[in-house]
Amino acid sequence: MKKLTALLFLVPSLSFAQVELTTKMFEVIEVQKDNGKSRIEWVNADNIIPGDKVGYRISFKNNGTEPADNIVLNNPVPENTLYVADSARGANTKIEYSVNAGNDFGQPNELFIEKDGKKMPANAKDYTHVRWTLTKALASGESGSVQYVVQVK
Amino acid sequence: MKLNNKLMALAATATLGFSSHTMALGTVAGTDITNAVTLDFKVSGATQVQLTDDTTFRVDNKIDMTLANNTPAANTTAPGATETYTFRLVNEGNKEQRFKLALENTSASTSTNITIPTVTYAITTQHNGTSTLATDEITVPVDGDVSFTAQFTFPTQTTAPANIADGDTFNILATATAIESDGTAITADVATDKNDAANIDGAELNVFAEDATTDSPIYNGVITVLASTDIATASLEDGSGAGGPGITVKVLNDPICNDDNTGYVVGTVYTCSATNAPATYTPKAIPGALVEYTITTVNVSTTTDADHLVYAHTLPATESTLANVAVTVDGTAQTGTYVYDTVTYNVNNSSATALQVNIETLPATETAVITFTAIVQ
CATH class of the missing domain: 2.60.40.10 (Immunoglobulins)
Structure with a gap:
């Protein structure tokens, strides 16, 4: 898993924030329980084929000494996948979506697409981006995560 | 094993609404799918360099x-x-x-x-x-x-x-x-x-x-x-459940009973004359006796006709004068000729020593009966 770390210095202040960003993927499966019910599990993926659901868990941590604020995570829905409705999660975040390649974001009921010349409400499969905006600063040493699920076309 | 879980999920698609298998075609195997996320943030009001992270997997076959x-x-x-x-x-x-x-x-x-x-x-x-x-x-x-x-x-x-x-x-x-x-x-x-x-x-x-x-x-x-x-095939039996046609023989007359074979009636034993034998005499298979053969064929199929049945029988050396050939299908006499596969066949093409009978069709459930007589030598 690729991990990128940014070490950022602020000038002229000597304070700094070292934020670490990592992404981990899982396969999302529905498992039958003995009582006849089922539950969704995120598991390591042996393989991924069309129709499978893939979950992305994106973690971030402030390793610096200063708080990081105005944190915004922007995630284009990968090509050859579809966003799975209501799958985006993130504590203390405002979750918004885009249906126009990230030019505009909004809540699901604010999103529209044009089809056959008609403006129609967008659905989850139309989403091109997911955006999480943290509603509070990430203090030094603090971490968090967001997640969402796509289905392979 | 996780694969089994996945396959169970595939099998349960219809009932669980897990739509994995409804996507019949899908992304071509070998395609790489990359998720790329960015993170923007500020520190003390100053915009920091955007962070990026991506992860890729390959679509399997x-x-x-x-x-x-x-x-x-x-x-x-x-x-x-x-x-x-x-x-x-x-x-x-x-x-x-x-x-x-x-x-x-x-x-x-x-x-x-x-x-x-x-x-x-x-x-x-x-x-x-x-x-x-x-x-x-x-x-x-x-x-x-x-x-x-x-x-x-x-x-x-x-x-x-x-x-x-x-x-x-x-x-x-x-x-x-x-x-x-x-x-x-x-x-x-x-x-x-x-x-x-x-x-x-x-x-x-x-x-x-x-x-x-x-x-x-x-x-x-x-x-x-x-x-x-x-x-669906025609299936031929002898009328008693045995496979194939059945043949029976009956002595109708002999020289002791009646030395005149005229007046032959199918299946009817001659009345012996008083001058040669008492009325209670039963004709025997002795030289000169008139014997009647009956070949019975039942098509026991309930659906399929049997077409172009060909019967052949050659008299043994102990018999002669094959005659009185009669053919019925379900009780109806069969005579003359018919055409089968562009060839014309005589229903009765027998000679004095050999029987050859051609039946165009024996319908399902019906019975064909062939009778002929011969003289015991």
């Missing part, structure tokens, strides 16, 4: 197909007939796939004796591809389907009773097995962790996920479909 029997329903056949079975193979996987086709006789009745001769496969239609069918292997492109026919001729009945019985159901099991492009067997990759850094961008894996059906209940890259054909 879903080996998935359907095989349908498109042979007309309620197909019936008869011995000697040539039947064409039509099947439609659809590659519902996400990669061009080669398949090996096979047919097997799985009949549970006497039709198990039917040996499938060399089958001719022929493509009748194909969609979105240029596959050709050489012998029993075929390559079907992504999103491709191929309809093909398998044709063979049912054997004729060589003995009575034959090894093909009226009312039997002939079952032919068509099988399509996914194989590698070089014809070798495919091994499913079931335990390679896609999340492992060493495998995540590695070569695509093979996953068996063909439609599970009653005929193909497991996921193993093999799919089957059953085609059934009802066999």
Whole structure:
């Protein structure tokens, strides 16, 4: 898993924030329980084929000494996948979506697409981006995560 | 094993609404899918350099197909007939796939004796591809389907009773097995962790996920479909349940009873004259006796007529003067000629020493009776 770390210095202040960003993927499966019910599990993926659901868990941590604020995570829905409705999660975040390649974001009921010349409400499969905006600063040493699920076309 | 969980989920698609299997085609195997996320933030009001992170996995090869029997329903056949079975193979996987086709006789009745001769496969239609069918292997492109026919001729009945019985159901099991492009067997990759850094961008894996059906209940890259054909054939018995025609003989007259054979009536024993024998005398099979043969054939099939029955019988040296040939089918006298396969046949083409009777048709459930007389030497 690729991990990128940014070490950022602020000038002229000597304070700094070292934020670490990592992404981990899982396969999302529905498992039958003995009582006849089922539950969704995120598991390591042996393989991924069309129709499978893939979950992305994106973690971030402030390793610096200063708080990081105005944190915004922007995630284009990968090509050859579809966003799975209501799958985006993130504590203390405002979750918004885009249906126009990230030019505009909004809540699901604010999103529209044009089809056959008609403006129609967008659905989850139309989403091109997911955006999480943290509603509070990430203090030094603090971490968090967001997640969402796509289905392979 | 997680794969099993996945396959269970595939099987449960219809009831759980887990839509994985409803996507028949999908992203082509080998495609890399990358998730790239960015993180923007500020520190003390100052915008920082954007962070990025991405992760990629490779779409694996879903080996998935359907095989349908498109042979007309309620197909019936008869011995000697040539039947064409039509099947439609659809590659519902996400990669061009080669398949090996096979047919097997799985009949549970006497039709198990039917040996499938060399089958001719022929493509009748194909969609979105240029596959050709050489012998029993075929390559079907992504999103491709191929309809093909398998044709063979049912054997004729060589003995009575034959090894093909009226009312039997002939079952032919068509099988399509996914194989590698070089014809070798495919091994499913079931335990390679896609999340492992060493495998995540590695070569695509093979996953068996063909439609599970009653005929193909497991996921193993093999799919089957059953085609059934009802066999309708005339079945001949002697009227007492024994196979084939039956022949009986009856002495109607002898020189002691009555030395005059005129006035012959089918099946009727002569009244002996008082001058030669008492009225209680029963004719015996002595030299000069008039004997009557009766050949009885019942077509016990309830559905299928028997066509062009040919009877032949040569008198033994101990008999002569074959005469009084009479033919009935279901009580109706058969005479004259008829045409069968452009050839004209005499119903009665017998001579004084040999019987040859030709019956055009013995309908289902009906009885043919042939009588003739001879003189004991």
